Amino acid sequence: MSSKRPIIVSGMRPTGRLHLGHLHGALANWVKLQDDNECFYFSADWHALTTNYHDTSVIKQAEREMFVDFIAAGIDPSRSTLFIQSRVKQHAELNLLLGMITPLGWLERSPTYKEQRENITDRDLALYGFLGYPVLMTADIILYKATRVPVGVDQVPHLELSREIVRKFNFHYGEVFPEPQPLLTAAPKILGTDGRKMSKSYGNTIDLGESAESTQKKIMGMVTDPARKRRQDPGNPDVCGVFYLHKVTSDAETVAWVDQNCRTAGIGCVDCKKKLLERLLPQQEEMRARREALLAKPKDLDDIVQLGNEKARAAAEANMVQVRAAMKLE
Template sequence: MAVERVLSGMRPTGNLHLGHYHGVLKNWLKLQHEHECLFFVADWHALTTHYDTPSIIEESVWEMVIDWLAAGVDPAYATIFLQSRVPEHAELHTLLSMITPLSWLERVPTYKDQQEKLASKDLSTYGFLGYPLLQSADILIYKATQVPVGEDQVPHIEFTREIARRFNHIYGREPGYEEKAEAAIKKLGSKRGALYEELRNRYQESGDDEALLSAQALIEEQQGLSLGDRERLLGFLEGGGKIILVEPDAKLTPASKMPGLDGQKMSKSYNNTISLREDPDVVAKKIKTMPTDPARVRRTDPGEPTKCPVWQLHEVYSDEQKKEWVLNGCRSAGIGCIECKQPVIDGVLAELKPIQERAAMYAEDPTLVKNIVADGCEKARKLARETMREVREVMGLNYS
C-alpha cells in the first residue's frame, strides 16, 4: 500500500482552548501514531481575515506551537512547520491559479458564509476569494492522501480534488506518454502485465471499481518500479495522463463534544472558552459562575440537568456513577449547583494540568521550540521542492 500522508493546519489567531483540544488536537495525537503526519501553522491563511491586525498573528504563531507540543503533538512522529517558511506553497498557488476557473472559487460554500459572518470586515479581496486555492496548494504540494476536516470543510477537499484532476488532465500528457505506459506494463512481467491490462479494461469499459482497486494494489505491490513508471501506470489505468498531483480524501474529524461555558459550541466569538493555559483559579471561577437550569431559583428547587450547560460538561468529564449522582441530586434538589459544579472543575483542571506543565517547559526554552519548527520546515520544504520540480517540468518551466 502507498504511504498514507495526513496534512492538517491551524490558523494562528489567538489562544487555543479546550474546544481546539477536543475537536482537533486529540485527533492529531491519534493520527501521528498511525500515518505520516504534517501539521502546519497557517499564517498566510490567517492574513485572509486578519490582514489589518498582523500583530495578533505574530504573537499567536509560537504560542500555538507551544500549545500543540504541550497537548502531545510529538516532533519525533509529526512534522511541524510554518506555511510562510515554505514559499513553494505560494508558487504552486500561483501556477494553479492559471488553470482555476473563477466560477469554481465563487461557488465554494464558505466564501459567501464567511463574508456574511464577518460583514464588519472588507473581505472583497483577491486573497479571500483565492483562499480555497491556497488551501489546495497546501495539500497538493505534499501529495497528502488524507486531510482531517469537519463537515463544513468537505467542499474544500472536493474542490482540491477537482483542481488536481484538472491539472493532471492538462499537464499529465508527457510526450510519448502511451508508449512509456506500455513499456512500464512490460516491466510488470507477462503474468502481472496481462492482469493489469484485464483490470484496466474492466474499469474503463464498465466502471468496475473493484477492478480499479485491484489494479492499484497490483501497482503498489510491484517492487523495483520507478516513481515515474508507477505514476504513469496509475494514470493510464484511469484513462488520464501521468498523475502529478494526488487527489486527497477528506478524513472526517469526530465532532468536538466540548461545549462552551454557556452551552453553545466553545468558540472565541461567543466568549465562552477555557484556554489551555488558563490559570486554575480563573478556570474554577469561570465554571462556578456558569448559568444553570433557570428553574432552580433557590437551593431547594428541583432542576432538570438536561436544561443546564453544566450537565454538558459532566457528559465530557464525569463517569457513569458521577453522572447518576448529578441526575438524581439535581432532580430531587438533593445537591446544589455549586456542589454539582465541583467535579467538573476537578475534571477540567486534571485534564489541563499535564498540558500546562509541558507548556511551561517549552515556554521557558523558546530555542527548543524554534529548533523543532526549523527542522519541520526543512523536512516540509524538501517534499515541497520535489513536487515543484515535477510541476515545473510538466508545465514547461524548467528552462536551462
C-alpha cells in the same frame, strides 16, 4: 517517518492561546493520527491574512503560543512535522499555478465565502485573497500529496472543491496528485462559559493550561440549563455546557451519574460543576506545567519549528519538481 504511511496535512490559523474547544475538536485527534500516519501540522499564517490583513503585528506571538499548545497537547515533533506555512515558499508557487486553472464560479459558490462576507462587516472582504483562499488551501494539502485530511462534516464541501481542482490539474497535466479524501472526525460539541460555542470571538473560552483559580472561577460561573430555576427543578443536561465538558473530561460512570441526577434533580448545578473540576483541574495543571517547561526554553521551540520548516520544504520541493515537469515549466 516512513513515506509508505498515509500522509495527513492539517493546519490552524495562528490566533494565540488554544482552548478546550480546540483540544477536543481537533488536537486530540491529531495526537492519535501520529501513530499510523505521516503528519504535517502547520501554522496557517498566510490564511490568517485573508480576514486579518489589517493587523499583522500579533501573528508571530500568536504562532508561538499555538505551537506551545500543540506540543503540550501531545503533538510529538519527532513523529510529526510542525512548520510555518509562509516559510515554505512552494505553497505560494503551487497556489499560483492552481489559480490559473480554477474557475471563478467554483470559488464564488463556497459557503464559507458567502457566510463570512455577510457576517464580517467591520472590514472589506471583497478581496482577491479572500475569494481565492480555497485555492491556497488546496495547495497546502496536495503539496505534500496528502491522501487524507481530518475534517468535520461541515468542511466536506471545501475538500470536494480541492478534489475538483486536483481532477482538473491531473486532466491537463497527468496524474500528479492523489485526490485527498476526508477523514471525518466526530468533533464533540464544546460550549463556552456563556452557553454558546466556545470561541475566542465570544470571549467565552477556557484556555489550555489556564490556572486553577481562573479555571475554577469560569466553571463555577458557567451558564447551565436556563430553564432550571431552582435546586429542586429537574434539569436538561443536553443544553448544558458543563455536561458537554463532562463528556470529554470525565469517565463514563461519572457522565452517566451526572446525566441521571441532573434530570431527576438529584444534584444541583453547583454539585455538577464541582464534580467536573475534580477531573478538569488536574488535567489543566498537567497542561500548564508542560506549557511552562516549553516556554522556559524558547530556543528549543525555535529549533523544533526550524527543523519542521526544513523537513516540509524538502518534501514540498520534491513534489514541486514533479509539478513543474508535468506542466513543462522546466
